[in-house]
Amino acid sequence: xxxxxxxxxxxxxxxxxxxxxxxxxxxxxxxxxxxxxxxxxxxxxxxxxxxxxxxxxxxxxxxxxxxxxxxxxxxxxxxxxxxxxxxxxxxxxxxxxxxxxxxxxxxxxxxxxxxxxxxxxxxxxxxxxxxxxxxxxxxxxxxxxxxxxxxxxxxxxxxxxxxxxxxxxxxxxxxxxxxxxxxxxxxxxxxxxxxxxxxxxxxxxxxxxxxxxxxxxxxxxxxxxxxxxxxxxxxxxxxxxxxxxxxxxxxxxxxxxxxxxxxxxxxxxxxxxxxxxxxxxxxxxxxxxxxxxxxxxxxxxxxxxxxxxxxxxxxxxxxxxxxxxxxxxxxxxxxxxxxxxxxxxxxxxxxxxxxxxxxxxxxxxxxxxxxxxxxxxxxxxxxxxxxxxxxxxxxxxxxxxxxxxxxxxxxxxxxxxxxxxxxx
Numbered sequence: 001x002x003x004x005x006x007x008x009x010x011x012x013x014x015x016x017x018x019x020x021x022x023x024x025x026x027x028x029x030x031x032x033x034x035x036x037x038x039x040x041x042x043x044x045x046x047x048x049x050x051x052x053x054x055x056x057x058x059x060x061x062x063x064x065x066x067x068x069x070x071x072x073x074x075x076x077x078x079x080x081x082x083x084x085x086x087x088x089x090x091x092x093x094x095x096x097x098x099x100x101x102x103x104x105x106x107x108x109x110x111x112x113x114x115x116x117x118x119x120x121x122x123x124x125x126x127x128x129x130x131x132x133x134x135x136x137x138x139x140x141x142x143x144x145x146x147x148x149x150x151x152x153x154x155x156x157x158x159x160x161x162x163x164x165x166x167x168x169x170x171x172x173x174x175x176x177x178x179x180x181x182x183x184x185x186x187x188x189x190x191x192x193x194x195x196x197x198x199x200x201x202x203x204x205x206x207x208x209x210x211x212x213x214x215x216x217x218x219x220x221x222x223x224x225x226x227x228x229x230x231x232x233x234x235x236x237x238x239x240x241x242x243x244x245x246x247x248x249x250x251x252x253x254x255x256x257x258x259x260x261x262x263x264x265x266x267x268x269x270x271x272x273x274x275x276x277x278x279x280x281x282x283x284x285x286x287x288x289x290x291x292x293x294x295x296x297x298x299x300x301x302x303x304x305x306x307x308x309x310x311x312x313x314x315x316x317x318x319x320x321x322x323x324x325x326x327x328x329x330x331x332x333x334x335x336x337x338x339x340x341x342x343x344x345x346x347x348x349x350x351x352x353x354x355x356x357x358x359x360x361x362x363x364x365x366x367x368x369x370x371x372x373x374x375x376x377x378x379x380x381x382x383x384x385x386x387x388x389x390x391x392x393x394x395x396x397x398x399x400x401x402x403x404x405x406x407x408x409x410x411x412x413x414x415x416x417x418x419x420x421x422x423x424x
Contacts, residue, residue, distance in 0.1 A: 120157060
């Protein structure tokens, strides 16, 4: 299988961004982005690039920095001008851009699998938005009798072994998570057919969800809460097959029970056979689902996803889908950098295995991405990339197996922890 590199993804992205058909499909009206020439200070391509430049500081300062790299000495547009321009750009542009890169990445197969499966996880998160009427109307709100806040619901379909997001969605806060999960699974059809294994947490079990997964031949492992369904409650063996019934008939499912170190009982439901995975294997398998929790930490903490750059629905969606695309690009760099680290340490007797500092990587990507996009030749792109990856590798960090950190008693005890400093 051909190795897929960050610069390969950059070229795929550039080809798409510069395609006139992509422009036509990504504008909110057919009359937008038709004017060419020097008077147009923020054409379509540059608008997309700016949205992909990790905009988190004061908007006017980010615009100044962007134009300084783009056209040194030229005055940048105002933040009001950018806000008007972005209303012409559909958020679907970043969905299509991510789809194109993911289709390219999986075209020749899957680099990292789990016992032959593409190991996926689906989970959602709540995003707290700026408290403005437009966002309340677009996404809904939650709170109490005295105070409410605009909130959105976001979910992703995440490849746990390759650290990539295949599909994502941001929608109204009240949207049922199972409905969103099915919409994400439908997107699997656009990628090359693969053997998948999907992990779910305990918010997803229902007869309808089990029916959908079995009908569509999806292999899955799902945690169930206690007292979830009668048939599951009545299965008292550590490893037992049951018949779960609904209006369409019955489904054969396997129920596994484990006692955790905390003293709680963990109940897992799957359609995987004993001949493929024995009982002892499933706790290790379900633990891999925590990879998606780490992904949300990266989105919300490192990339500051809730620090949106506008007070409109379009701005929030643009920020979200652009962030998903950027995390995938960062993951591709991380793959390459970690391979370099492994080769560098090969044959050495080291106490720990080392990996990339993800926080530093994001900061470097912000500094170098526009320079790579502006490079006039592949050789110039490669030279800039080498500078970036050398800097990333030099700041590698050790992996300490079994390391655990207890949860703080109150979230506000340490609002700015020393080990989560901002990179943007």
